[in-house]
Amino acid sequence: MSQTVLYARVSTKDQNITHQKDQAEAAGFTIDRVVSDHGVSGIHTRLSERAEGKRLFDILRAGDVLVVRWVDRLGRNYEDVTDTIRNFMRRGVIIKTVINNMTFDGATKDPMQAAVRDALIAFMAATAQAQAEATKEAQRAGIEAARDDRKRYRGKKPSYDRETYNFVIDQLGLGEGASSLSKVTGLTRQTILRIRDKPDQADAALIKWGM
Incomplete structure (x- = not known):
C-alpha cells in the first residue's frame, strides 16, 4: 500500500515541525508519516547525509508520495535538490509541494512534458x-x-x-x-x-x- 510522507526540516530553534505539518494538512494532504530533521542546514548538509533525511531513501517506494513545504526543505544547494528529486522520480516516488501545489512525477513518457518538468525543477532548485x-x-x-x-x-x-x-x-x-x-x-x-x-x-x- 502506498503512503504519503511529509519531510520537514528546520534549521533554527525558532522554527518548528508542527507548523509545516499544519500547513500540509490545511492544503488538503493526508499525511501518513512525518520524517523530520531539526537544526540542520539545507545549504551545507545533503539530504542523504541528514539523520532523518537519509531514511527517506529507505522507506519510500514506487507509488509513494513525498510532501514537502517547498523544495528548499530538501536542500538549498542546486545540485543536491535536482539530484534528489530525480532520484526519487526514478524510483517511482511522486514529489508534491505544499506551496504552489507543484507535482513532480517521473512517470511521464512525453519528452516535451518531461522537458518542462525538468526545467521547472531546475528553476526551483x-x-x-x-x-x-x-x-x-x-x-x-x-x-x-x-x-x-x-x-x-x-x-x-x-x-x-x-x-x-x-x-x-x-x-x-x-x-x-x-x-x-x-x-x-x-x-x-x-x-x-x-x-x-x-x-x-x-x-x-x-x-x-x-x-
Whole structure:
C-alpha cells in the first residue's frame, strides 16, 4: 500500500515541525508519516547525509508520495535538490509541494512534458540556492548592523519569526503579492511590504532579538 510522507526540516530553534505539518494538512494532504530533521542546514548538509533525511531513501517506494513545504526543505544547494528529486522520480516516488501545489512525477513518457518538468525543477532548485545565498548575505549585514547598534534599544519585537521571514522572502521572489501573503501568514500587509522593501533591516530586527 502506498503512503504519503511529509519531510520537514528546520534549521533554527525558532522554527518548528508542527507548523509545516499544519500547513500540509490545511492544503488538503493526508499525511501518513512525518520524517523530520531539526537544526540542520539545507545549504551545507545533503539530504542523504541528514539523520532523518537519509531514511527517506529507505522507506519510500514506487507509488509513494513525498510532501514537502517547498523544495528548499530538501536542500538549498542546486545540485543536491535536482539530484534528489530525480532520484526519487526514478524510483517511482511522486514529489508534491505544499506551496504552489507543484507535482513532480517521473512517470511521464512525453519528452516535451518531461522537458518542462525538468526545467521547472531546475528553476526551483536554483531559486532555493539563490535565496539561501541572499539570506546568508543579509544575515551577515544584519549581524554587523546589530553589532554596531548593540548598545541601543532593540526596538519593538518583530511580529514574524525566522521561518515566516524566509517564507515571505521565498514567495516574494516567486512573484507572490503582499495581500495574499498577508492572508497566508497572518502578518499585516504593511509588514510584508517592509520585508519586501527593506529585507536587510527586517533580518537585522530578528537578529537583534536573537531570532
